[in-house]
Amino acid sequence: MDQTESTASNLIFAVNGARFELSSFDPSTTLLEFLRTRTRFKSVKLSCGEGGCGACVVLLSKYDPTLGQVEDHAVSSCLTLLGSVNGCSITTSEGLGNSKDGFHPIHQRFAGFHASQCGFCTPGMCVSLFSALVNAEKTNRPEPPLGLSKLTTWEAEKAIAGNLCRCTGYRPIADACKSFAANVDMEDLGINSFWRKGETDEVKLSRLPFYSGPKNQICTYPEFLKGECQTVMHLDSKQNSWHCPRTIEELQSMLELHMAGNGTRSKLVFGNTGTGYYKDEQDYDKYIDLRHVSQLSLIRRDHAGIEIGATVTISKAILALKEEFKGESDMLFHKIADHMEKIASGFVRNSASVGGNLVMAQRNYFPSDIATVLLAVGSTVNIMTGRRHEKLSLEEFLAGPPLDSRSLLFSVHIPCMGAIQNGFSAETGSRLLFETYRAAPRPLGNALPFLNAAFMADVSFSKTGVLVSKIQLAFGAYGTKHPIRARKAEECIAGNVLTVALLYEAVTLVRETVIPEDGTSRPAYRSSLAVSFLFRFLWPLVDSGAQIFKDGLDGCTDALMERTLALKNDNNDFGRIGNLEFLSSAKQLVESSREYNPVGEPITKSGAAIQASGEAVFVDDIPSPTDCLHGAFIYSTKPLARIKDVNYKSDPLPDGVADVISFRDIPGGGENIGTKSIFGTELLFADDCTTYAGQRLAFVVAETQKRADVAAGAAVVSYDTESLGSPILTVEEAVERSSFFEVPSFLYPTQVGDFSKGMAEAEHKILSAEIKLGSQYYFYMETQTALAVPDEDNCMVVYSSLQSPENAHTVIARCLGIPEHNIRVITRRVGGGFGGKAIRAIPVATACALAAHKLRRPVRIYLNRKTDMIMAGGRHPMKITYSVGFKSNGKITALHLDILINAGISADISPIMPRNMLGTLKKYDWGALSFDIKVCKTNHSSKSAMRAPGEVQASFIAEAIIEHVASTLSIDVDVVRNHNFHSFDSLNLFYEGCAGEPTEYTLPFIWDKLAMSSSFDQRIQMIKCFNTGNSWRKKGISRVPIVHPVQIRATPGKVSILKDGSVVVEVGGIELGQGLWTKVKQMTAFALSAIQCHGTDELLEKVRVIQADSLSLIQGGFTAGSTTSEASCEAVRLCCNILVERLAPLKRKLQEQMGSVVWDILILQAHLQAVNLSASSYFVPDFTSMEYLNYGAAVSEVEVNLLTGETTVLRADLIYDCGQSMNPAVDLGQIEGAFVQGIGFFMLEEYLTNSDGLVVSEGTWTYKIPTIDTIPKQFNVEVVNSGHHQKRVLSSKASGEPPLLLAVSVHCATIAAIKEARKQLRSWSALEESYLPFQLEVPATMPVVKELCGLDNVDRYLQRLLSR
Ligand SMILES: Cc1cc2nc3c(=O)[nH]c(=O)nc-3n(C[C@H](O)[C@H](O)[C@H](O)COP(=O)(O)OP(=O)(O)OC[C@H]3O[C@@H](n4cnc5c(N)ncnc54)[C@H](O)[C@@H]3O)c2cc1C
Ligand code: FES
Ligand code: FES
DSSP, rough: OOOOOOOOEEEEETTTTTEEESOOTTOOHHHHHHHHHSSOOOOOOSSSSSSSSSSTEEEEEEETTTTTTEEEEEETTTTTTGGGTTTEEOOHHHHHHHHTTHHHHHHHHHHHTTTSOOOHHHHHHHHHHHHHHHHHHHHHHOOOOOOSSSOOOHHHTTTTTTOOOSSSSSSHHHHHHTTTTTOOOGGGGGOSSSOOOOOOOHHHHHOOOOOOOOHHHOOOOOOHHOOOOOOEEOOBBBTTTTOOOHHHHHHHHHHHHHHHTTOOOEESSOGGGGTTTTTTOOOSSSEEGGGGOOOGGGEEEETTTTEETTBBBBHHHHHHOOOOOTTBHHHHHHHHOOOOOOOOHHHHHHHBBBHHHHHHHHSSSSOOOHHHHHHTOEEEEEEEETEEEEEHHHHHHHHOOOOOEEEEEEEEEEEOHHHHHHHHHHOOOOOEEEEEEEEEEESSOOOSSSSSEEEEEEEETTTTEEEEEEEEEEEESSSSSSSSEOOHHHHTTTTTEOOOHHHHHEEEEHHHOOOTTTTTTSSSHHHHHHHHHHHHGGGGGGGHHHHHHHHTTOOHHHHHHHHHHHHHHHHHHHHOOOOSOOOOOOOEEEEEOTTTTTTTOOOOOTHHHHHHTTOOOOGGSOOOOTTTEEEEEEEEEEEEEEEEEOOSEEESTTTEEEEEEGGGGOOOTTTOOOOEETEEOOOOOOOEEEESSTTTEEEESSSSSHHHHHHHHHHHHEOOOOOOOOOOSHHHHHHHTTOOEEEOOGGGGBSSOHHHHHHOSSSSEEEEEEEEOOOOOOOSSSOOOEEEHHHHHHTEEEEOOOSSSHHHHHHHHHHHHHOGGGGGEOOOSSSOTTTTSSSHHHHHHHHHHHHHHTTOOOHHHOHHHHHHHHHHOOSOOOOEEEEEEEETTEEEEEEEEEEEEEESSSSGGGHHHHHHHHHHTTTTTSSSEEEEEEEOSSSSOOOOOOSTHHHHHHHHHHHHHHHHHHHHHHHHHHHHHHTTTTHHHHHHHHHHTSOGGGOOOHHHHHHHHHHHHHHHHEEEEEEHHHHOOOOOEEEEEEEEEEEEEEEOOOOOEEEEOOOTSSSEEEEEBBSSSSHHHHHHHHHHHHHHHGGBTGGGGGGGHEEEOOOEEETOOOOOOOOOOOOOHHHHHHHHHHHHHHHHHHHHHHHHHHHHHSSOOBHHHHHHHHHHTTOOEEEEEEEEEOGGGGGGEEEEHHHHHEEEEEOOOOOOEEEEEEEEEEESSSHHHHHHHHHHHHHHHHHHHIIOOOBBBBSOOOOOOSSSTTOOOOOGGSSSSSEEEEEEEOOOOSSSSSOOOOOOSSSHHHHHHHHHHHHHHHHHHHHHHHHTTTTOOOOOOOOOOOOHHHHHHHHHHTTTTHHHHHHHHOOO
C-alpha cells in the first residue's frame, strides 16, 4: 500500500476501537483530560499528573504502513499530549473487557488473586501488564504452555514497577501478573479464589481464567484506522497551533520562521514527559511535534559506535543498545542500556526521548542519568540551528549556553567499545572496564538518583599490579548543574598501578570535586556516594595483579582479568548485580472457617472485577451535570498573616473563571465552618487572618478543572504581618506559649504503678533521652474530590469521597445555614482513605456545596496532587523525652514519658492521640509507667487521623526504648523484649478492662510460633556469619510484638429483600478498599440463611451493598479505627435477625403446605402477604466489651549496603491474630497492605515543610511511597484463627490498622545491621569497641542510614590498610 503524503486538519484516533475525529482541540490538552472529560472511558485515573504513579496508563498503538506492523506501548496519558496521538489507537482497561462483554483474564486474575482493594490503581496496573503481555507475544520465544504467555516472571513484575498502589502492598498484584508468565512456578503464587488445597500444577493452571494470547482477544489497532492512517499521520492543523513537520527541511523552515523573531512562543515536543517535572503552565502559540521527522528517529550503528536520533525513545534506545552488531554485543552498550532501564518507569521510557532528556539536562539542569552515562564514554551530539549542523562533545554541549528555542538536538553519538579502545591506544592485553552507578530511594520504581556515576578505565596487568592507562570518571545529578568529569582524580590515577595509596588519593580528590551546590539536600551524603562508587569500581583491581603474579599465574590475558574480577566480585560483598526478581516466593497461611458460612470464606472482594476494568464509579467518574463548574483552592503560604487581598494581575477575572468564593460568600445564617469533630470545628476559609501555611483562603470556580487550577495558581495574595507576633511552629514554642488543646479527662490514659518506686528499684537509668518523629502523608491514590448539585427547594446533593458522610452533612448544613434535611451526602466508594478522608475531606465537600449554593450551579473539584499534599495535614509529628530505669538483666522497672504532639491549628481528632498512643505503648510491662502528654496547637495545617494514629508512633517509641536499654547493657535486644513481655496479670493491669479472658491473650503463643516458623534463632546465627564475612553489606534481624487496642462503635444498618429474592443492604461503614462490603455481604448471606430454606446457599450472589446516603441511613458515623467492618456486619446481622423472625411463621406455614420451601418463593409470598421485608437497626456495642486488644508479631530481616545506605528488606514473617476471620483473604490484604504502608513510614516517606510550615514534599518526585521493588523480597504472612471470642462479632477481630505497627520490625532490623556497621567502623579506626549510642531517624532513608554507617567509611577503610 502506498503511503499518501498529505496533511489532515482533523485529529483522528481510536479509543477502544471507537473512532474519534476532532476538528479543533486545545494543543495543551493531555490525552488523560480528553479521555476523562470527553469519553465514557473513566478507567484512566488521574493521581499525580507527573508520570509518577501509573494510574493513568493506557496502551498506545501505532501502525507502520510500510512494515505493516503495529507497535504497542504503555504510556502515561497524563503527560501525553492529545495532538501526538493522531493516527494512534488507545486501549484502556475497559477496552480489555468489561462486565457486559466479559472480563479479560487480567481483570479476572486481579480479582481472584485479591489484587485490588480500593481499585483506584487497578486499571492502570492491568494496562501495564497487558502491554507487557502484548509485547512478549511479539517475541520469537518458544510457545508457552496453554493458558500462559511468553512473559517471564521477572518481566511480569517489572511491568508494574512504576505503578503505585497504596492499599495492597503489591504482593498479590505481583502474583496476578506472574500467573501469566511462562516460567511461573504455581507454588510461588499466593492465595487466590481459583484453587483448592492440594491440587496439582496442571489443575491449578486449568483453573486460572483462560488466557489465549492478547492478540486473539483484543485488536489493539482497528482496521479502519490502518486505512485512514495513510492520510492522518501528518496532522497540520493551523487553527490548533499543532504542527507536524514531516521532513527536516520543513522543520528547518519552521525554526527559521521562529528565528525571524515574530514573537510567537513555540515549543518543540516529543513525549512531553518533561512537563511531569517542569509543570508547564505557560501557554504556547505553536507546538512543533517532532515525531514525524524520520531523520530524527534514526538509529545507525557502525564500527565507530551508535548514532541515536534525538526522538528515539529511551525504550527503543535500550533495545538498540542491547542488539548485537555483526554477531557481537557490546559490553559498554549493554551497561548503558541496563542503566537506562532504571530511568523513570516503563510507561515513561516508552514516550520519553533521549533527545528530550539531554535537552532538559542541558537547558534546565535536569538531574539526568543519560547525560552522566554518556559523558563518561565521550559521546558527541549533533546540534542543528537553522540549516547548520554542529558536532560537539557532550561535555561542550552541556557546558555551553542553554540551547535556545531555535536550535534542535539532532542526534547523539555513542562510541562503541572497540572505538574507545583504539582511541586509548592501550597497552597490549589491556582491557576496557566500564560501570555505571546510581543511588536512588527505589532501585527500579521511578526515583531520581541522589547521585549517578559512570566510569571507564583501560587497564592491564603488570608485574606490580593493575595498571590503569586511562580513566574517565563522570558524576551527575548530585546537585550540580551538569554532570562533570572528575579530572583531577582521573589524572591522579591514569598511568599508574592501582594501589591502596593511589585509591585513597583518588577518593580524596573525588570528595573534593563532587560538591553539591548550596541548597542541595544531603550534600555530604551525595559526596560520599561519589567516593563509594569509585571505590566500588576500582577496589577489585587494587593489588590484584600483584597477587596473581605472586600465585605464579603470569600472562596478562583477558581471561585472567575476567577471572580476577569475577573472583573479586564474588568474594567481595558489594551486593548483587543483575536482574534478580523483586520478590521471591511468599507464603500466606490462612485458616478459613465454615462455622458461619459464607462468613469465614476467603471470597473475592466485592466489585474487584469492575474495579479492574475501570467500570467502578468513583466520585470524579460521575459525569458532570449540565452547567457544572470546577473549583480549586487558593491557599496561604504564610503561617500567620493578615490577608490584605486575594487578587489577579488581570482584571477582571481570568478567562473561564466564574467566581472566587471566600468566607464573605457564606450566606446569612450560615457559618464559616469547614470541619467538625467531637473536639471542635475548623474554619472553611481563613477570614481576615491566615493562621497556617496551606490554609484555604478562597475557592476559584471555573469552567474546567484545568482553568480553575491555573487560576488558583495565578492568584496573588498580599499579606501583612505587622504587629501580629510570631507564629508557633514548633512544639517547644507551643510549650513556651502554653498553646495546647484540651484533652477531655475521660480520654486521658491512666498511669500505671509508682514511677519513683520503679526508678528506685532500677539498677541502671537513662534520663531524658529524646526522640523526634515527623509526619506522613496519606497518599491515597484518589485525591480529595466532591461534586455538589443544587436540588429543588434549597436542597443540595453532595457526592463526596469521604469516610464520614454524616459529619460532612452537618458541616455543610451549618455552613449554608439550612436545615440538615436539605442536605444529602452520598459516598459510594473511596479511592483510598487511610484516615485522610475522615475529617480532611469535609472542607472540600463543603466548599463545593457553598459555591453551588451561591451560583446555583453544580460545582465539583478534583484536587491536584500538589494542593492535596499541601493541605492534607497528615500524621502527627511529635517530640518524646523519656527516662527509664532497668535492671542489669534488661527488666524495665519504670518509664516516664513527656510527649509533645504537634496537632496543628485545629483540634480535629488530636485529643484522642494520648489515649491511642498509650494503648500501644503499654505493649510491654514497663513496671511503672507515668507520662505527661500535651497536644500542642501550632500554626501548621491540622494533623488528622492517619492509619494507626498515635499507635504507630507509640509502638516505635516502645521499641526505641527497648533498643536503648539493650544497647546500654550490651545485651541482645530480643532478650530485653522477652524480659519485658506481659504476663496475663500485668496485661490486665496495664489494659484494665479490655484484656479479655486469659485464653484470648494469644501474643505469647504467636511470639513462639513466629520464632519457629521464621527460623529466627538459626537466622540470627547465619546473619552473624554473614556479617563477619562481609565488610560492605551487613544484615540485621528483629522480632517485634504488637498489642493494639481498638474500640467498636455504634453503627446503623438496613437490609431490604426485594420481590425477586435479591437483597439490598445499606450500612454506616464506607467501602474504602478494606473489604467492608465483602464482609457485609457474607454476613447478610449467613444471617438470612438462618431461615433455613432451599436456595439460601446462593444468597451471597443475591446481596448488593449500596452507596452510603446520609439521609437514607442516618448516624453513619466515621469509618475509622479498624472496627467499622465488624460493626457494620453486626448491624446487618441484627437486621437479618429481624427479617428472619418476620419470615419464620410464613416459612413454617409454607413448609407444612409444600414440604420444602425455596427462598425465592418464600420472599414472593412474603411480599404478597404484606410482610415487612425491610429492617433497620442501630448496633450499639456493649459498653463493657467495646474495647479489645489485637495481637501480632513480625520478624524482619534487612540488608544494608554500607556504601550507599540502601536498605533491602530481605524477608518479613508476620503472624497476626484475626480471631475467627470473617474473610481471611480480605484480612490478609489488610495485613500486607498496612505493613507496607508502615515500611513507607519507617523507611521512605519524608513529608517535609519549609521554615513557614508550607509542605515542600508536594508530589511523586519528592515523596516516595513503597513500590514493588522496595517491599520485602520474601513476605510470609500467617493469619491465625484463634477460635472463639465470645464478645466479638462472630469471634472476628480487626485487621485494618494494627498490622501497620509491625513494620517497626524493619526499622529495628536496620538498627541491628547499622550496629554491626558501626562496630566494624570503630575497629577500622582502631577505636575501642565500646557502645556509642545512636538513634536511627524515622524515616530511615538512604542518607540517614549511610550517615550512621559512616559517610567516610571508605576513607577509613583505606586509611586502616595504609596504616598497616
Ligand atoms: C516520572 C519521570 C521520571 C523520570 N526519571 C528520570 C530519571 O530517573 N533519570 C533521567 O535521566 N531522566 C528521568 N526522567 C526524564 C525523562 O527522561 C525526560 O522527561 C524525557 O527523556 C524527555 O523526553 P521527551 O521526549 O518527553 O521530551 P519533551 O518533554 O517532549 O521535551 C523536553 C524539553 O526538551 C525540548 N526538546 C525535546 N526534544 C528536543 C530536541 N530534539 N531538540 C531541542 N529541544 C528538544 C522540548 O521543547 C522541551 O523543552 C523522568 C521523567 C519522568 C516524567
Ligand atoms: S496520573 Fe499519570 S502517572 Fe500519575
Ligand atoms: S488498590 Fe491499589 S491504590 Fe488502592
